[in-house]
Amino acid sequence: MKPDRWLDCRVLVTVGTGGVGKTTIAAVLGLEAARAGKRALVMTIDPARRLADALGTGPLGHEAREVPRERLQALGVPEGGRLAALMLDTKRTFDELVERLAPTPEARERIFANPIYRNLSDALAGSREYSATEKLLQVVADDRYDLVVLDTPPAAHALDFLDAPRRLSGFLDGQFLKLLLHPAAVVGRASLRLFRSGSEFVLRALERVTGLEFLTSISEFLLAFEELLAGFGERAREVARLLRDPSCGFVLVAGPDLSQARRAESFWERLQSEGIHLVGLVLNRVHPWPGAGEPPADDAGEAAQAERWLATALGAADPGLAAAPAASALVSAARAQAALARRDRSVRERLERALPLEGDAFRAVPLFADDVHAIEGLARMGREIFGARRDV
Amino acid sequence: MTETLDALLSRRLLLVTGKGGTGKTRVAAALGVLAARRGVRAVVVELGDSDVLPELLPPARPQRRAERGREPQPVAENLFTLRLVPEEALLEYLELQLHVRTLARAIVGNAAFHRFLDAAPGWRELLTLGKLWHLSSLETRGGSPRWPLVVVDAPATGHGLSLLSVPSVVLDTVRMGPLRRNTDRVQALLTDASRTLVLPVTLPEELPVNETLELRVRVRELGVGLGPVLANGVEPALGLAEPERVLAALARVPRAGAPSPFADPDAVGAAARHRLARAALQRSFHDELALGLGEPPVELPWLAGGVDDRAGVEALADALSGALQ
Numbered sequence: 212m213k214p215d216r217w218l219d220c221r222v223l224v225t226v227g228t229g230g231v232g233k234t235t236i237a238a239v240l241g242l243e244a245a246r247a248g249k250r251a252l253v254m255t256i257d258p259a260r261r262l263a264d265a266l267g268t269g270p271l272g273h274e275a276r277e278v279p280r281e282r283l284q285a286l287g288v289p290e291g292g293r294l295a296a297l298m299l300d301t302k303r304t305f306d307e308l309v310e311r312l313a314p315t316p317e318a319r320e321r322i323f324a325n326p327i328y329r330n331l332s333d334a335l336a337g338s339r340e341y342s343a344t345e346k347l348l349q350v351v352a353d354d355r356y357d358l359v360v361l362d363t364p365p366a367a368h369a370l371d372f373l374d375a376p377r378r379l380s381g382f383l384d385g386q387f388l389k390l391l392l393h394p395a396a397v398v399g400r401a402s403l404r405l406f407r408s409g410s411e412f413v414l415r416a417l418e419r420v421t422g423l424e425f426l427t428s429i430s431e432f433l434l435a436f437e438e439l440l441a442g443f444g445e446r447a448r449e450v451a452r453l454l455r456d457p458s459c460g461f462v463l464v465a466g467p468d469l470s471q472a473r474r475a476e477s478f479w480e481r482l483q484s485e486g487i488h489l490v491g492l493v494l495n496r497v498h499p500w501p502g503a504g505e506p507p508a509d510d511a512g513e514a515a516q517a518e519r520w521l522a523t524a525l526g527a528a529d530p531g532l533a534a535a536p537a538a539s540a541l542v543s544a545a546r547a548q549a550a551l552a553r554r555d556r557s558v559r560e561r562l563e564r565a566l567p568l569e570g571d572a573f574r575a576v577p578l579f580a581d582d583v584h585a586i587e588g589l590a591r592m593g594r595e596i597f598g599a600r601r602d603v
Numbered sequence: 604m605t606e607t608l609d610a611l612l613s614r615r616l617l618l619v620t621g622k623g624g625t626g627k628t629r630v631a632a633a634l635g636v637l638a639a640r641r642g643v644r645a646v647v648v649e650l651g652d653s654d655v656l657p658e659l660l661p662p663a664r665p666q667r668r669a670e671r672g673r674e675p676q677p678v679a680e681n682l683f684t685l686r687l688v689p690e691e692a693l694l695e696y697l698e699l700q701l702h703v704r705t706l707a708r709a710i711v712g713n714a715a716f717h718r719f720l721d722a723a724p725g726w727r728e729l730l731t732l733g734k735l736w737h738l739s740s741l742e743t744r745g746g747s748p749r750w751p752l753v754v755v756d757a758p759a760t761g762h763g764l765s766l767l768s769v770p771s772v773v774l775d776t777v778r779m780g781p782l783r784r785n786t787d788r789v790q791a792l793l794t795d796a797s798r799t800l801v802l803p804v805t806l807p808e809e810l811p812v813n814e815t816l817e818l819r820v821r822v823r824e825l826g827v828g829l830g831p832v833l834a835n836g837v838e839p840a841l842g843l844a845e846p847e848r849v850l851a852a853l854a855r856v857p858r859a860g861a862p863s864p865f866a867d868p869d870a871v872g873a874a875a876r877h878r879l880a881r882a883a884l885q886r887s888f889h890d891e892l893a894l895g896l897g898e899p900p901v902e903l904p905w906l907a908g909g910v911d912d913r914a915g916v917e918a919l920a921d922a923l924s925g926a927l928q
Binding site for chain 2: 230231417468470500502507510518521524525528533534540541542544547580
């Protein structure tokens, strides 16, 4: 899909491994949407202070903050275009969810007071990912925004967040949990008896290993959540629907080295199998070859000749200059740059072969030597992705 | 005060962490190589989600499936790797505790228990740490440590901190029983700086630097020892005296007659400017890091050949050894 069409999505999700520049690309997408006259919100997890400075929003927090009008105007954002950003806060999102779903104030307080909840709501498997999707549901329901850009958590399994809602609801609906919570209620239909005795046996064996106290604390924690089960399950299904809806597009962000390319390929396969709509790939921080045409192949003899020629030419241009060492440093810088540009090009070609994306869904952004976190830097990256023709 | 390499390798457990993309796995592998070079038997541990070590440190012989996740695999003399999978550690732990293999398998094989485990909080972290403790507590027949050094490619910052905080949560909620005893031992190992250190790896870039500074505060709060910060990927200096003067002279060099693209004044000048600007940018983040740390970080150079195989890891190990002298 052409980058311009990406912005027609209701939700764009940037995915990729840690350190490839997902957060920056998410901000670029938000800014481009604003330049296309849309009202965009960027949700990030990284506490990128300088990104917040660049956007002029002030410190990012749990509530969305608008980028000031004059900054947007300077970058050619039309009257209706707006950009806001927020930083996800796992604990607050979970607290809000509990507040909303708890049937009684007592149930709510029981959860808030539980030591496992207080200490581990962060470590609850996939909770960061879950809270990201939960917050996403909230803001998508908010008609102040045309487009929501979600920067996904840098999990070891960066796609964990696709599983998080399903895992949590599967767990909360699970038989084992019911058994832990209601060990007395074991009389049931004959067809379930076999299963139950198996699980009870497991429970008793676990007791020997962990001690009763641990199982009791876990049970209390889960019991506190039991009343919220139905609500959790429903939210999880909504998120799963939203992420697979055609109005939700995923943008894969990758870096240009070989191991990152391999991981991008396995991401791609995973997204395919999940029924996710991948709209494009951004290959970030590609080393440019500053000369004309393709980066030249390395050749020691040619480099030595280049050094001699440059030393003579520099000496002629500035007779007082130590021309030989200067020529040597310049040529080795050029060779190093060419080597990087060649490597990046081969990674790019590999990805183009591996991922059957239409040509213009595949965008490369060069590594800028200066700071991309200034808002002009974001706009410059936007031009690399979207082309320059909308520029004013 | 930066630790010497010897002091570092005399620890029992090194937890290498940092923001994603900073090169944690490679640094962990290089530390293992350095230990082995000095005759310290080391096992480099990669945690379940990741499976990069076999490329960086290929095993000396093909691995049998049954061995994966349990027994460290030989790579070279004194150098081993292990991919630690929490599910496998759980099975091993249950076997050790229950003394009956089939019983342990029955528990782990129970489908309902599986769905519970899928989302239950903290157990993966706890068993990961338990297995690390177990590795470092194993002894040879002669009574010396079987694995004098365990180097862990720990999860990225946020998950790494969750990993370290789980024992204290368990100790808060569990007062007695076998789980309490085991967790006590794990916590004693983690919080003993003469045995365990966290080594943050970072890059001279904005987000990694900020994250490293925040990580150090949190690790201290958890009572875990901190080793030196390793700033990875430091690009080499251009080595150009009077760069502006050279670039000005270059601008006056006639365009015609360049014998090669490596002599093309425009390309060469642009490449040099790019490198100079990158170096200045890196330097500013480096200074920010040094200011936050109160001392300069240990610098590891950016390696042109990449660190994608054993040779790359050896080169990184050389650099690490040089930087820690």
